[in-house]
Amino acid sequence: MLDQVKRVLLVLSGKGGVGKSTVSTQLALTLKERGYKVGLLDIDLCGPSVPYILNLEGHDVHQSAEGWVPVYMDSEQRLGVLSIGFLLTSRNDSVVLRGPKKTSIIKQFLEDVYWQELDFLVIDTPPGTSDEHITVMENLRQVPQCSAILVTTPQEVAIEDVRKEITFCRKTGIPIMGLIENMSGYECPNCSECTNIFSTGGGQSLAEYAKIPFLGSVPIDPRVGRLAGQGLCAVKELPDSKTSKVFGELVTLLGENSNGVN
Amino acid sequence: MSSVPDNAPQHCPGTQSEDAGKASACAGCPNQNICASGEASQPDPAVELIKQRLSNVKHKILILSGKGGVGKSTVTSLIGHGLASMSPDINVGILDADICGPSQPRVLGVRGEQVHNSGSGWSPVYVTDNLSLMSIGFLLGSPDDAVIWRGPKKNGMIKQFLSEVDWGDLDYLLIDTPPGTSDEHLSAVQYLAQAQVSGALLVTTPQELSLLDVRKEIDFCRKVGLRVLGVVENMSLFVCPNCKSRSEIFPATSGGAAAMCRELRVPLLGALPLEPRLARACDSGELPLSAPAAAAPAANTHDALREILDKIVAACENSSN
DSSP states (O other): OOOOOOEEEEEEEEESSSSSHHHHHHHHHHHHHHTTOEEEOOOSSSSSSHHHTTTTTTTOOEEETTTOOOSSSOOOOOOOEEGGGGGGGSTTOOOOOOOHHHHHHHHHHHHOOOOOSSEEEEEEEEEEEESSHHHHHHHHTTTTSEEEEEHHHHHHHHHHHHHHEEEEEEETTTEEEEEOOOSOOOOOOOOOOOOOOOOHHHHHHHHHHOOOEEEEOOOOHHHHHHTTTTOOOOHHHHHTSSHHHHHHHHHHHHHHHHHOOO | OOOOOOOOOTTTOTSSTTTTSGGGGTTTTTHHHHHHHOOOHHHOOOHHHHHTTTTTEEEEEEEEOOOSSSSHHHHHHHHHHHHHHTTTOOEEEEOOOOOOSHHHHHHHTTTTOOOOOETTTOOEEEETTTTEEGGGGGGOSTTTTTOOOOOOHHHHHHHHHHHHBOSHHHHEEEEEOSSSSSHHHHHHHHHTTTTTTEEEEEESSSHHHHHHHHHHHHHHHHTHHHHOEEEEEEEEOOOOOOTTEEEOOSSOOOOOHHHHHHHHTOEEEEOOOOHHHHHHHHHTTOOOOSSSSSTTOOOOHHHHHHHHHHHHHEEEEEEEH
Protein backbone atom coordinates (compact mmCIF):
# COMPACT_ATOMS: atom_id res chain seq x y z
CA MET A 1 0.00 0.00 0.00
CA LEU A 2 1.22 3.47 -0.93
CA ASP A 3 4.63 2.05 -1.84
CA GLN A 4 5.33 4.83 -4.28
CA VAL A 5 4.57 7.57 -1.80
CA LYS A 6 7.64 9.07 -0.17
CA ARG A 7 5.92 10.86 2.66
CA VAL A 8 2.42 10.96 4.13
CA LEU A 9 1.12 14.05 5.93
CA LEU A 10 -2.07 13.71 7.97
CA VAL A 11 -3.92 16.94 8.69
CA LEU A 12 -5.82 16.45 11.95
CA SER A 13 -7.84 18.38 14.48
CA GLY A 14 -10.26 17.26 17.14
CA LYS A 15 -12.38 20.30 16.38
CA GLY A 16 -14.39 21.02 13.25
CA GLY A 17 -14.29 24.22 11.22
CA VAL A 18 -10.80 25.24 12.28
CA GLY A 19 -9.46 25.08 8.73
CA LYS A 20 -8.21 21.53 8.19
CA SER A 21 -9.34 21.53 4.58
CA THR A 22 -7.98 25.00 3.94
CA VAL A 23 -4.63 23.99 5.43
CA SER A 24 -4.61 20.72 3.48
CA THR A 25 -5.38 22.35 0.16
CA GLN A 26 -2.99 25.28 0.64
CA LEU A 27 -0.28 22.87 1.76
CA ALA A 28 -0.82 20.68 -1.30
CA LEU A 29 -0.90 23.68 -3.63
CA THR A 30 2.27 25.15 -2.11
CA LEU A 31 4.07 21.83 -2.40
CA LYS A 32 3.02 21.66 -6.03
CA GLU A 33 4.27 25.21 -6.65
CA ARG A 34 7.66 24.15 -5.32
CA GLY A 35 7.81 21.40 -7.90
CA TYR A 36 6.87 18.35 -5.84
CA LYS A 37 4.45 15.69 -7.02
CA VAL A 38 1.54 15.75 -4.60
CA GLY A 39 -1.58 13.75 -3.86
CA LEU A 40 -4.46 15.07 -1.76
CA LEU A 41 -6.86 12.55 -0.24
CA ASP A 42 -10.04 13.78 1.43
CA ILE A 43 -11.35 11.19 3.89
CA ASP A 44 -14.10 13.42 5.29
CA LEU A 45 -16.91 11.25 3.95
CA CYS A 46 -19.86 13.11 5.46
CA GLY A 47 -18.65 16.61 4.63
CA PRO A 48 -16.13 16.63 1.80
CA SER A 49 -14.89 20.19 1.23
CA VAL A 50 -11.82 19.67 -0.93
CA PRO A 51 -13.58 19.52 -4.34
CA TYR A 52 -15.28 22.87 -3.67
CA ILE A 53 -12.15 24.61 -2.38
CA LEU A 54 -10.11 23.47 -5.39
CA ASN A 55 -12.90 24.29 -7.83
CA LEU A 56 -13.07 20.67 -8.98
CA GLU A 57 -16.78 20.06 -8.32
CA GLY A 58 -18.42 17.98 -11.03
CA HIS A 59 -15.29 16.10 -12.03
CA ASP A 60 -15.42 12.33 -12.18
CA VAL A 61 -13.06 9.69 -10.92
CA HIS A 62 -12.19 7.09 -13.52
CA GLN A 63 -11.40 3.46 -12.99
CA SER A 64 -8.35 2.00 -14.67
CA ALA A 65 -6.63 -1.34 -14.56
CA GLU A 66 -4.32 -0.04 -11.83
CA GLY A 67 -7.14 1.39 -9.73
CA TRP A 68 -9.04 4.64 -9.35
CA VAL A 69 -7.43 7.53 -11.20
CA PRO A 70 -7.49 10.70 -9.09
CA VAL A 71 -8.72 14.02 -10.49
CA TYR A 72 -5.75 16.13 -11.55
CA MET A 73 -5.56 19.89 -11.03
CA ASP A 74 -3.13 20.45 -13.90
CA SER A 75 -2.23 18.86 -17.19
CA GLU A 76 1.21 17.87 -15.93
CA GLN A 77 -0.52 15.79 -13.26
CA ARG A 78 1.50 17.17 -10.39
CA LEU A 79 -1.46 17.47 -8.02
CA GLY A 80 -3.95 14.60 -7.89
CA VAL A 81 -7.06 14.78 -5.72
CA LEU A 82 -9.46 12.14 -4.49
CA SER A 83 -12.60 12.79 -2.47
CA ILE A 84 -15.98 11.14 -2.01
CA GLY A 85 -17.37 14.40 -3.40
CA PHE A 86 -16.40 13.20 -6.88
CA LEU A 87 -18.57 10.12 -6.46
CA LEU A 88 -21.78 11.98 -5.56
CA THR A 89 -24.26 12.97 -8.23
CA SER A 90 -25.58 16.13 -6.59
CA ARG A 91 -23.93 18.54 -4.19
CA ASN A 92 -27.04 18.35 -2.01
CA ASP A 93 -26.66 14.59 -1.56
CA SER A 94 -25.83 13.43 1.93
CA VAL A 95 -23.61 10.48 2.71
CA VAL A 96 -25.35 8.77 5.62
CA LEU A 97 -23.01 6.01 6.67
CA ARG A 98 -22.28 4.27 9.90
CA GLY A 99 -18.74 3.43 10.95
CA PRO A 100 -18.10 0.04 9.30
CA LYS A 101 -19.08 1.33 5.85
CA LYS A 102 -16.88 4.39 6.29
CA THR A 103 -14.03 2.12 7.27
CA SER A 104 -14.31 0.08 4.10
CA ILE A 105 -14.47 3.16 1.87
CA ILE A 106 -11.36 4.61 3.49
CA LYS A 107 -9.56 1.33 3.04
CA GLN A 108 -10.43 1.48 -0.63
CA PHE A 109 -9.21 5.07 -0.84
CA LEU A 110 -5.91 4.01 0.68
CA GLU A 111 -5.43 0.83 -1.30
CA ASP A 112 -7.10 1.21 -4.65
CA VAL A 113 -6.07 4.64 -5.86
CA TYR A 114 -3.48 4.83 -8.59
CA TRP A 115 -1.45 7.79 -7.35
CA GLN A 116 1.68 6.88 -9.31
CA GLU A 117 4.89 8.20 -7.80
CA LEU A 118 4.34 10.90 -5.19
CA ASP A 119 6.64 13.04 -3.10
CA PHE A 120 3.88 13.88 -0.66
CA LEU A 121 0.42 12.53 0.07
CA VAL A 122 -1.64 14.98 2.13
CA ILE A 123 -4.64 13.41 3.89
CA ASP A 124 -7.46 15.70 5.02
CA THR A 125 -9.54 14.23 7.86
CA PRO A 126 -12.91 14.94 9.47
CA PRO A 127 -13.07 16.23 13.07
CA GLY A 128 -12.98 13.78 15.96
CA THR A 129 -11.15 10.67 17.05
CA SER A 130 -13.35 7.97 15.67
CA ASP A 131 -13.80 5.51 12.82
CA GLU A 132 -12.08 7.45 10.04
CA HIS A 133 -9.08 8.24 12.20
CA ILE A 134 -8.71 4.79 13.69
CA THR A 135 -8.88 3.24 10.21
CA VAL A 136 -6.30 5.59 8.74
CA MET A 137 -3.95 5.02 11.66
CA GLU A 138 -4.27 1.27 11.49
CA ASN A 139 -3.54 1.23 7.79
CA LEU A 140 -0.76 3.77 7.84
CA ARG A 141 1.10 1.99 10.58
CA GLN A 142 2.90 -0.01 7.92
CA VAL A 143 3.82 3.12 5.96
CA PRO A 144 7.08 4.72 7.03
CA GLN A 145 7.47 8.48 6.85
CA CYS A 146 4.03 9.35 8.08
CA SER A 147 3.44 12.31 10.35
CA ALA A 148 0.59 14.47 11.56
CA ILE A 149 0.03 18.21 11.30
CA LEU A 150 -2.49 19.49 13.83
CA VAL A 151 -4.68 22.52 13.18
CA THR A 152 -6.35 24.60 15.87
CA THR A 153 -7.91 28.00 16.42
CA PRO A 154 -6.90 30.05 19.47
CA GLN A 155 -10.00 29.65 21.65
CA GLU A 156 -10.12 27.27 24.56
CA VAL A 157 -13.12 25.46 23.09
CA ALA A 158 -11.00 24.36 20.12
CA ILE A 159 -7.81 23.78 22.10
CA GLU A 160 -9.67 21.39 24.37
CA ASP A 161 -10.54 19.11 21.45
CA VAL A 162 -7.06 19.36 19.94
CA ARG A 163 -5.60 18.16 23.24
CA LYS A 164 -7.67 15.02 22.77
CA GLU A 165 -6.27 14.65 19.27
CA ILE A 166 -2.71 14.89 20.63
CA THR A 167 -3.52 12.09 23.05
CA PHE A 168 -4.90 10.13 20.11
CA CYS A 169 -1.67 10.58 18.13
CA ARG A 170 0.41 9.52 21.11
CA LYS A 171 -1.74 6.47 21.80
CA THR A 172 -1.60 5.33 18.20
CA GLY A 173 2.09 6.16 17.88
CA ILE A 174 1.98 8.62 15.02
CA PRO A 175 4.68 11.32 15.17
CA ILE A 176 3.36 14.89 15.38
CA MET A 177 5.17 17.20 13.04
CA GLY A 178 3.68 20.28 14.61
CA LEU A 179 0.73 22.55 15.27
CA ILE A 180 -0.66 25.37 13.11
CA GLU A 181 -2.86 28.03 14.67
CA ASN A 182 -5.47 29.32 12.26
CA MET A 183 -7.79 32.36 12.50
CA SER A 184 -5.55 34.01 15.04
CA GLY A 185 -6.57 37.63 14.53
CA TYR A 186 -8.44 39.91 12.18
CA GLU A 187 -7.24 43.23 10.89
CA CYS A 188 -10.14 45.58 10.30
CA PRO A 189 -9.90 46.72 6.66
CA ASN A 190 -11.19 50.15 7.69
CA CYS A 191 -9.08 51.15 10.68
CA SER A 192 -6.42 48.40 10.67
CA GLU A 193 -7.19 47.61 14.28
CA CYS A 194 -6.35 43.97 14.88
CA THR A 195 -9.09 42.18 16.77
CA ASN A 196 -8.49 38.77 18.26
CA ILE A 197 -11.92 37.43 17.46
CA PHE A 198 -11.16 33.96 18.69
CA SER A 199 -8.77 35.05 21.46
CA THR A 200 -5.03 34.79 21.00
CA GLY A 201 -1.90 32.78 21.67
CA GLY A 202 -3.77 29.57 22.42
CA GLY A 203 -1.89 27.56 19.81
CA GLN A 204 1.52 28.67 20.99
CA SER A 205 0.80 27.83 24.60
CA LEU A 206 -0.72 24.48 23.66
CA ALA A 207 2.40 23.62 21.65
CA GLU A 208 4.57 24.49 24.64
CA TYR A 209 2.36 22.58 27.04
CA ALA A 210 2.25 19.45 24.86
CA LYS A 211 5.89 19.84 23.80
CA ILE A 212 5.23 19.75 20.07
CA PRO A 213 6.71 22.14 17.48
CA PHE A 214 4.71 25.27 16.68
CA LEU A 215 4.55 25.80 12.93
CA GLY A 216 3.14 29.31 12.93
CA SER A 217 -0.12 31.20 13.22
CA VAL A 218 -2.28 32.18 10.28
CA PRO A 219 -4.54 35.23 10.71
CA ILE A 220 -8.10 35.53 9.45
CA ASP A 221 -7.61 36.94 5.98
CA PRO A 222 -10.76 37.32 3.88
CA ARG A 223 -8.53 37.44 0.78
CA VAL A 224 -7.41 33.89 1.54
CA GLY A 225 -11.01 32.92 2.31
CA ARG A 226 -11.98 34.13 -1.13
CA LEU A 227 -9.42 31.84 -2.75
CA ALA A 228 -11.58 28.93 -1.59
CA GLY A 229 -13.74 27.89 -4.48
CA GLN A 230 -11.17 28.94 -7.06
CA GLY A 231 -8.39 26.48 -6.39
CA LEU A 232 -5.77 29.19 -6.20
CA CYS A 233 -2.59 29.02 -4.20
CA ALA A 234 -2.07 31.70 -1.54
CA VAL A 235 1.70 31.64 -1.97
CA LYS A 236 1.32 32.52 -5.63
CA GLU A 237 -1.67 34.90 -5.47
CA LEU A 238 -0.92 36.73 -2.22
CA PRO A 239 2.84 36.39 -1.81
CA ASP A 240 3.02 39.16 0.81
CA SER A 241 0.36 37.73 3.15
CA LYS A 242 1.13 36.12 6.49
CA THR A 243 -0.59 32.96 5.27
CA SER A 244 1.88 32.60 2.41
CA LYS A 245 4.78 33.11 4.77
CA VAL A 246 3.62 30.33 7.10
CA PHE A 247 3.00 27.87 4.28
CA GLY A 248 6.23 28.81 2.51
CA GLU A 249 8.20 28.10 5.67
CA LEU A 250 6.33 24.88 6.31
CA VAL A 251 7.09 23.55 2.84
CA THR A 252 10.75 24.55 3.16
CA LEU A 253 10.86 22.63 6.43
CA LEU A 254 9.25 19.61 4.80
CA GLY A 255 11.76 19.78 1.95
CA GLU A 256 14.69 19.85 4.37
CA ASN A 257 13.25 17.00 6.41
CA SER A 258 12.78 14.69 3.48
CA ASN A 259 16.20 15.51 2.01
CA GLY A 260 17.73 14.63 5.33
CA VAL A 261 16.09 11.23 5.21
CA ASN A 262 16.79 10.33 1.62
CA MET B 1 -33.19 2.30 5.80
CA SER B 2 -31.85 -1.16 5.11
CA SER B 3 -31.69 -3.61 7.97
CA VAL B 4 -28.83 -5.60 6.48
CA PRO B 5 -26.02 -5.79 9.03
CA ASP B 6 -22.60 -4.67 7.85
CA ASN B 7 -21.06 -8.09 8.39
CA ALA B 8 -23.92 -10.05 6.82
CA PRO B 9 -23.37 -12.71 4.17
CA GLN B 10 -24.06 -11.77 0.56
CA HIS B 11 -27.75 -11.55 -0.42
CA CYS B 12 -28.83 -11.25 3.22
CA PRO B 13 -32.53 -10.32 3.07
CA GLY B 14 -32.14 -8.01 6.08
CA THR B 15 -33.06 -8.70 9.68
CA GLN B 16 -36.39 -6.86 9.39
CA SER B 17 -37.44 -8.73 6.25
CA GLU B 18 -40.14 -11.41 6.18
CA ASP B 19 -37.57 -13.79 4.73
CA ALA B 20 -35.15 -13.19 7.59
CA GLY B 21 -33.60 -16.51 8.52
CA LYS B 22 -35.47 -18.29 5.75
CA ALA B 23 -33.76 -17.19 2.54
CA SER B 24 -31.18 -19.42 0.89
CA ALA B 25 -28.47 -16.89 1.75
CA CYS B 26 -29.23 -17.46 5.44
CA ALA B 27 -28.00 -21.04 5.38
CA GLY B 28 -24.79 -21.15 7.33
CA CYS B 29 -25.16 -17.68 8.79
CA PRO B 30 -24.43 -17.85 12.52
CA ASN B 31 -27.44 -15.66 13.24
CA GLN B 32 -29.91 -17.70 11.20
CA ASN B 33 -31.75 -19.01 14.24
CA ILE B 34 -32.18 -15.60 15.80
CA CYS B 35 -33.56 -14.21 12.56
CA ALA B 36 -35.85 -17.15 11.96
CA SER B 37 -37.32 -16.89 15.47
CA GLY B 38 -38.60 -13.41 14.59
CA GLU B 39 -36.75 -11.91 17.54
CA ALA B 40 -34.57 -9.73 15.33
CA SER B 41 -37.52 -8.07 13.64
CA GLN B 42 -38.82 -6.80 16.97
CA PRO B 43 -38.02 -3.13 17.45
CA ASP B 44 -35.03 -2.37 19.64
CA PRO B 45 -36.37 -2.48 23.23
CA ALA B 46 -34.38 0.68 23.88
CA VAL B 47 -36.76 2.65 21.64
CA GLU B 48 -39.68 1.90 23.95
CA LEU B 49 -37.54 2.51 27.02
CA ILE B 50 -36.44 5.89 25.71
CA LYS B 51 -40.02 6.80 24.88
CA GLN B 52 -40.97 6.08 28.50
CA ARG B 53 -37.98 7.92 29.90
CA LEU B 54 -38.56 11.01 27.79
CA SER B 55 -42.35 11.05 28.17
CA ASN B 56 -42.02 13.99 30.57
CA VAL B 57 -40.08 16.02 28.04
CA LYS B 58 -42.38 18.25 26.00
CA HIS B 59 -40.15 19.33 23.13
CA LYS B 60 -37.06 17.57 21.90
CA ILE B 61 -34.85 19.49 19.49
CA LEU B 62 -31.77 18.22 17.70
CA ILE B 63 -29.12 20.81 16.88
CA LEU B 64 -27.38 19.73 13.70
CA SER B 65 -24.89 20.97 11.17
CA GLY B 66 -22.95 19.09 8.57
CA LYS B 67 -20.00 21.39 9.21
CA GLY B 68 -17.87 21.60 12.32
CA GLY B 69 -16.96 24.76 14.18
CA VAL B 70 -19.95 26.77 13.00
CA GLY B 71 -21.21 27.25 16.53
CA LYS B 72 -23.56 24.36 17.22
CA SER B 73 -22.51 24.24 20.86
CA THR B 74 -22.53 28.02 21.26
CA VAL B 75 -25.97 28.33 19.70
CA THR B 76 -27.24 25.40 21.79
CA SER B 77 -26.06 27.01 25.00
CA LEU B 78 -27.44 30.42 24.01
CA ILE B 79 -30.82 28.91 23.24
CA GLY B 80 -30.70 26.84 26.41
CA HIS B 81 -29.97 29.89 28.53
CA GLY B 82 -32.47 31.95 26.55
CA LEU B 83 -35.32 29.49 27.00
CA ALA B 84 -34.51 28.99 30.68
CA SER B 85 -34.45 32.73 31.32
CA MET B 86 -37.92 33.24 29.88
CA SER B 87 -39.51 31.93 33.04
CA PRO B 88 -38.30 30.03 36.10
CA ASP B 89 -41.03 27.49 35.38
CA ILE B 90 -39.51 26.45 32.07
CA ASN B 91 -37.11 23.57 32.55
CA VAL B 92 -34.46 23.03 29.91
CA GLY B 93 -32.05 20.13 29.49
CA ILE B 94 -29.05 19.95 27.19
CA LEU B 95 -27.63 16.62 26.05
CA ASP B 96 -24.17 16.81 24.49
CA ALA B 97 -24.07 13.96 21.98
CA ASP B 98 -20.62 14.92 20.70
CA ILE B 99 -18.71 11.97 22.14
CA CYS B 100 -15.28 12.71 20.68
CA GLY B 101 -15.25 16.47 21.26
CA PRO B 102 -17.63 17.51 24.04
CA SER B 103 -17.70 21.31 24.34
CA GLN B 104 -20.80 21.95 26.44
CA PRO B 105 -19.17 21.64 29.89
CA ARG B 106 -16.79 24.46 28.98
CA VAL B 107 -19.30 26.63 27.18
CA LEU B 108 -21.74 26.38 30.10
CA GLY B 109 -19.00 26.81 32.69
CA VAL B 110 -19.48 23.52 34.53
CA ARG B 111 -16.20 21.78 33.77
CA GLY B 112 -14.97 19.36 36.37
CA GLU B 113 -18.41 18.63 37.78
CA GLN B 114 -19.37 15.06 38.57
CA VAL B 115 -22.36 13.12 37.38
CA HIS B 116 -24.06 11.08 40.09
CA ASN B 117 -25.82 7.83 39.65
CA SER B 118 -28.95 7.21 41.65
CA GLY B 119 -31.77 4.70 41.66
CA SER B 120 -33.67 6.71 39.08
CA GLY B 121 -30.70 7.06 36.73
CA TRP B 122 -27.86 9.48 36.11
CA SER B 123 -28.59 12.91 37.47
CA PRO B 124 -27.48 15.65 35.10
CA VAL B 125 -25.36 18.62 36.17
CA TYR B 126 -27.42 21.74 36.92
CA VAL B 127 -26.03 24.93 35.41
CA THR B 128 -28.84 27.04 36.85
CA ASP B 129 -31.98 25.98 38.70
CA ASN B 130 -33.81 25.18 35.51
CA LEU B 131 -31.00 24.35 33.06
CA SER B 132 -29.32 20.95 33.27
CA LEU B 133 -26.60 19.32 31.19
CA MET B 134 -25.36 15.83 30.46
CA SER B 135 -22.10 15.33 28.56
CA ILE B 136 -19.42 12.69 28.23
CA GLY B 137 -17.05 15.46 29.32
CA PHE B 138 -18.18 14.82 32.92
CA LEU B 139 -17.09 11.21 32.69
CA LEU B 140 -13.51 11.87 31.58
CA GLY B 141 -10.71 12.00 34.11
CA SER B 142 -8.63 14.67 32.39
CA PRO B 143 -9.19 17.16 29.57
CA ASP B 144 -6.40 15.39 27.68
CA ASP B 145 -8.30 12.11 27.66
CA ALA B 146 -9.33 11.13 24.15
CA VAL B 147 -12.41 9.04 23.49
CA ILE B 148 -11.11 6.84 20.67
CA TRP B 149 -14.23 4.92 19.82
CA ARG B 150 -15.66 3.44 16.70
CA GLY B 151 -19.34 3.83 15.85
CA PRO B 152 -21.01 1.01 17.80
CA LYS B 153 -19.50 2.14 21.09
CA LYS B 154 -20.59 5.71 20.49
CA ASN B 155 -24.09 4.43 19.75
CA GLY B 156 -24.13 2.57 23.05
CA MET B 157 -23.20 5.74 24.88
CA ILE B 158 -25.93 7.74 23.18
CA LYS B 159 -28.45 5.03 23.98
CA GLN B 160 -27.41 5.24 27.62
CA PHE B 161 -27.62 9.03 27.63
CA LEU B 162 -31.13 8.90 26.19
CA SER B 163 -32.43 6.07 28.34
CA GLU B 164 -30.69 6.50 31.67
CA VAL B 165 -30.51 10.20 32.44
CA ASP B 166 -33.02 11.35 35.01
CA TRP B 167 -34.04 14.70 33.53
CA GLY B 168 -37.21 15.10 35.56
CA ASP B 169 -39.94 17.18 33.94
CA LEU B 170 -38.55 19.16 31.05
CA ASP B 171 -40.09 21.64 28.66
CA TYR B 172 -37.18 21.52 26.23
CA LEU B 173 -34.44 18.98 25.64
CA LEU B 174 -31.75 20.28 23.30
CA ILE B 175 -29.50 17.62 21.81
CA ASP B 176 -26.17 19.02 20.62
CA THR B 177 -24.53 16.79 17.99
CA PRO B 178 -21.09 16.46 16.42
CA PRO B 179 -20.58 17.49 12.76
CA GLY B 180 -21.49 15.04 10.01
CA THR B 181 -24.24 12.63 9.08
CA SER B 182 -23.06 9.46 10.71
CA ASP B 183 -23.41 7.18 13.72
CA GLU B 184 -24.35 9.73 16.36
CA HIS B 185 -27.01 11.32 14.18
CA LEU B 186 -28.52 8.08 12.93
CA SER B 187 -28.58 6.65 16.44
CA ALA B 188 -30.15 9.70 17.99
CA VAL B 189 -32.87 9.74 15.36
CA GLN B 190 -33.50 5.99 15.53
CA TYR B 191 -33.59 5.80 19.31
CA LEU B 192 -35.94 8.77 19.42
CA ALA B 193 -38.21 7.24 16.77
CA GLN B 194 -41.12 6.76 19.21
CA ALA B 195 -40.39 9.76 21.39
CA GLN B 196 -41.73 12.41 19.01
CA VAL B 197 -38.90 14.76 18.19
CA SER B 198 -40.09 18.31 17.53
CA GLY B 199 -37.50 18.81 14.84
CA ALA B 200 -33.99 19.80 13.97
CA LEU B 201 -32.31 23.16 14.20
CA LEU B 202 -29.49 23.65 11.70
CA VAL B 203 -26.57 25.98 12.30
CA THR B 204 -24.35 27.34 9.55
CA THR B 205 -21.91 30.15 8.79
CA PRO B 206 -22.40 32.29 5.67
CA GLN B 207 -19.69 30.85 3.42
CA GLU B 208 -20.42 28.34 0.69
CA LEU B 209 -17.86 26.02 2.28
CA SER B 210 -20.15 25.61 5.26
CA LEU B 211 -23.46 25.74 3.37
CA LEU B 212 -22.25 22.86 1.24
CA ASP B 213 -22.20 20.57 4.27
CA VAL B 214 -25.44 21.97 5.67
CA ARG B 215 -27.19 21.11 2.38
CA LYS B 216 -26.13 17.53 3.04
CA GLU B 217 -27.56 17.73 6.54
CA ILE B 218 -30.90 18.94 5.18
CA ASP B 219 -30.87 15.99 2.80
CA PHE B 220 -30.17 13.76 5.81
CA CYS B 221 -33.17 15.21 7.67
CA ARG B 222 -35.38 14.48 4.67
CA LYS B 223 -34.05 10.94 4.38
CA VAL B 224 -34.74 10.08 8.02
CA GLY B 225 -38.00 12.04 8.16
CA LEU B 226 -36.90 14.70 10.61
CA ARG B 227 -38.66 18.05 10.44
CA VAL B 228 -36.39 21.05 9.94
CA LEU B 229 -37.45 23.75 12.40
CA GLY B 230 -35.15 26.21 10.75
CA VAL B 231 -31.65 27.45 10.05
CA VAL B 232 -29.61 29.82 12.19
CA GLU B 233 -26.81 31.70 10.46
CA ASN B 234 -23.94 32.27 12.86
CA MET B 235 -20.87 34.56 12.52
CA SER B 236 -22.64 36.53 9.85
CA LEU B 237 -21.22 40.03 10.29
CA PHE B 238 -18.33 41.43 12.22
CA VAL B 239 -18.54 44.86 13.80
CA CYS B 240 -15.09 46.25 14.52
CA PRO B 241 -14.99 47.20 18.21
CA ASN B 242 -12.76 50.16 17.38
CA CYS B 243 -14.33 51.91 14.40
CA LYS B 244 -17.75 50.20 14.37
CA SER B 245 -17.44 49.50 10.67
CA ARG B 246 -18.99 46.26 9.52
CA SER B 247 -17.13 43.65 7.60
CA GLU B 248 -17.84 40.18 6.34
CA ILE B 249 -15.13 37.88 7.60
CA PHE B 250 -16.75 34.80 6.18
CA PRO B 251 -18.15 36.30 2.97
CA ALA B 252 -21.47 34.94 1.75
CA THR B 253 -20.28 34.50 -1.82
CA SER B 254 -23.24 32.35 -2.75
CA GLY B 255 -25.91 34.41 -1.00
CA GLY B 256 -25.45 32.95 2.48
CA ALA B 257 -28.00 30.97 4.44
CA ALA B 258 -30.89 33.06 3.08
CA ALA B 259 -30.30 31.90 -0.50
CA MET B 260 -29.85 28.28 0.57
CA CYS B 261 -33.04 28.36 2.64
CA ARG B 262 -34.99 29.70 -0.32
CA GLU B 263 -33.53 27.08 -2.61
CA LEU B 264 -34.22 24.16 -0.29
CA ARG B 265 -37.44 25.62 1.16
CA VAL B 266 -36.55 25.60 4.83
CA PRO B 267 -37.24 28.50 7.22
CA LEU B 268 -34.42 30.87 8.15
CA LEU B 269 -34.74 31.75 11.83
CA GLY B 270 -32.21 34.54 11.97
CA ALA B 271 -28.58 35.56 11.91
CA LEU B 272 -26.19 36.01 14.81
CA PRO B 273 -23.22 38.37 14.36
CA LEU B 274 -19.63 37.39 14.98
CA GLU B 275 -19.02 38.69 18.45
CA PRO B 276 -15.56 38.44 20.02
CA ARG B 277 -17.00 38.96 23.49
CA LEU B 278 -19.36 36.07 22.94
CA ALA B 279 -16.41 33.86 22.01
CA ARG B 280 -14.67 34.89 25.20
CA ALA B 281 -17.81 34.33 27.25
CA CYS B 282 -17.92 30.79 25.82
CA ASP B 283 -14.32 30.12 26.80
CA SER B 284 -14.89 31.26 30.37
CA GLY B 285 -18.31 29.66 30.57
CA GLU B 286 -20.04 32.87 31.59
CA LEU B 287 -23.67 33.47 30.90
CA PRO B 288 -23.27 35.82 27.93
CA LEU B 289 -26.61 37.59 28.00
CA SER B 290 -26.76 38.55 31.64
CA ALA B 291 -23.11 39.48 32.07
CA PRO B 292 -22.39 43.01 33.38
CA ALA B 293 -23.44 45.64 30.87
CA ALA B 294 -19.89 46.59 29.90
CA ALA B 295 -19.02 43.04 28.96
CA ALA B 296 -22.38 42.08 27.53
CA PRO B 297 -22.59 41.40 23.83
CA ALA B 298 -23.87 44.21 21.67
CA ALA B 299 -27.59 44.73 21.65
CA ASN B 300 -28.05 43.36 18.15
CA THR B 301 -26.89 39.89 19.26
CA HIS B 302 -29.45 40.07 22.02
CA ASP B 303 -32.28 41.10 19.73
CA ALA B 304 -31.37 38.56 17.07
CA LEU B 305 -31.32 35.81 19.67
CA ARG B 306 -34.65 36.89 21.12
CA GLU B 307 -36.21 36.68 17.66
CA ILE B 308 -34.74 33.23 17.05
CA LEU B 309 -36.04 32.03 20.42
CA ASP B 310 -39.54 33.27 19.69
CA LYS B 311 -39.56 31.46 16.37
CA ILE B 312 -38.33 28.22 17.97
CA VAL B 313 -40.99 28.39 20.67
CA ALA B 314 -43.66 29.03 18.04
CA ALA B 315 -42.43 26.17 15.84
CA CYS B 316 -42.43 23.78 18.82
CA GLU B 317 -45.89 24.77 19.95
CA ASN B 318 -47.09 24.26 16.38
CA SER B 319 -45.68 20.78 16.17
CA SER B 320 -47.24 19.65 19.45
CA ASN B 321 -50.72 20.76 18.47
